Amino acid sequence: MHDHSASELPSLRRQKILLILERDGKVMASELSQHFAVSEDTIRRDLAELDSAGLVQRVHGGALPRPKDTGKDYFTRLDETDEVKVRLAQLAAQKVEDGQIVLFDSGSTTLQVARALRPDISITAVTAAPMTAIALAAYAGVKVILAGGQLNPKTLSAGGHEALRLIAGIKADLAFTGVCAIHPDVGITSLHFDEVPVKQALLASAARVIAVTTADKLGAVEPFVVAPCERLHTLITERHLASGSVEDYRRLGIEVEQLPD
Template identity: 70%
Template sequence: MHNTHQAIDLPSLRKQKILLLLERDGKVTASELVEHFAVSQDTIRRDLGELAAAGLLQRVHGGALPRPKDTGKDFFTRVGETNEVKRHLARVAAGRAEDGQIVLFDSGSTTLQIAQCLPHALHLTVITPSPMIAIALADHPHVKIILAGGQLNPATLSTGGHEAVRLIQSVKADLLFTGVCALHPQVGITSLHFGEVAVKQALLDSASHVIAVTTSDKLGAVEPFVVAPCSRIHTLITEWDAPDVQAYEQLGLQVQRV
């Protein structure tokens, strides 16, 4: 029975890893995927076809590209917009993680980048509502991963609901990495998705130190659903030329411009 269960799970896991490779490299070829996963051309062709049918990538001759940009700010659109500035912020943030810590990772394209920048030698316990972050860290030999379960939001590729909140509330973590949708000195941390609010609040409550990582365009912005005041963040890592950071420093945030 165990083998049957494993056979059911593997195609889904493989497709998620294909999407991670696509996000990292900007393109994938069928021949590289065949070699990477040690499966047949037919299997990879079927995987790419199913991912294309779901709107998660664009099939091209011999492989696949990220799907064409649309107006929605879903997970894959945001990851597709990742640039060198975001990667630099992520590398700086990843350097704040220390050996032996319990670390919470919020979902999102920025936090996925941070996870991908963690050194392989680091010993951590990671708790996250993001299956993509869990998969990104699966090849880190010294990282123990706990995935907060619950209903998956297709727009954010994160779990939500009572199950996810309860698990996160049971954790006393050293560190939380969060990428904010919007951060306004008066309004606070806000989100585009109502379903994310309870999970984000639980993450903030469960961490001794909160590091928010964001590009400067998110500063001063407001989304519809309020998560928490800015003062819940301890360290804000943003671009070196970000404007008006004094407003956040006056609220007690340590602002690191890089």
């Protein structure tokens, strides 16, 4: 019987390297070689793969984190009008019914869902993202509950015990989650370690979970696992995928809706 150690699984080892990089801010090939009990050449190949995927920046003897955004701050990205995200949000917003309690995750796509609701909708909305709360407050028929706590500057969403306690105490009808990445085998994963507990609480508190995502997030993997794909009920995405097939998700029992051409 094989011992599936990190040294035998390059993909797992590379995920762990990303975890260490997130924690320490820098990794050295010599230290990683000792940590994983593999040669420095193997580690250098790992770092080369991660660099080519745009996940790290190689430096002499190791690697540094590589910013994954375009250099624009979060406010700028939120205010940019992405036609595909708007269309996805419009499709998702049709799922909301009067009288429901609806959870809204952080992120620009979920913010677009909040902006795309029917003008006369009457719901109770819960979110830990202040920008989304402000968008929801524009509706006369929407009661907004904002989960508080320390604001994460990377996601502009609150985290910590206060936000978790509030979300865990709600039994919602519906939750809209944005995903950093979703893979049929690995599941839903995030780039940010500290947003995982809030996302998990959100998924656990809703009777129905809808993920709204652009095609580039499908088949992708980030360092921090949030939940298995099966936690989703509905996946709303584009018609044409960059990786894999929607059948990969339908086989898991997920309802998949795609934008019309």
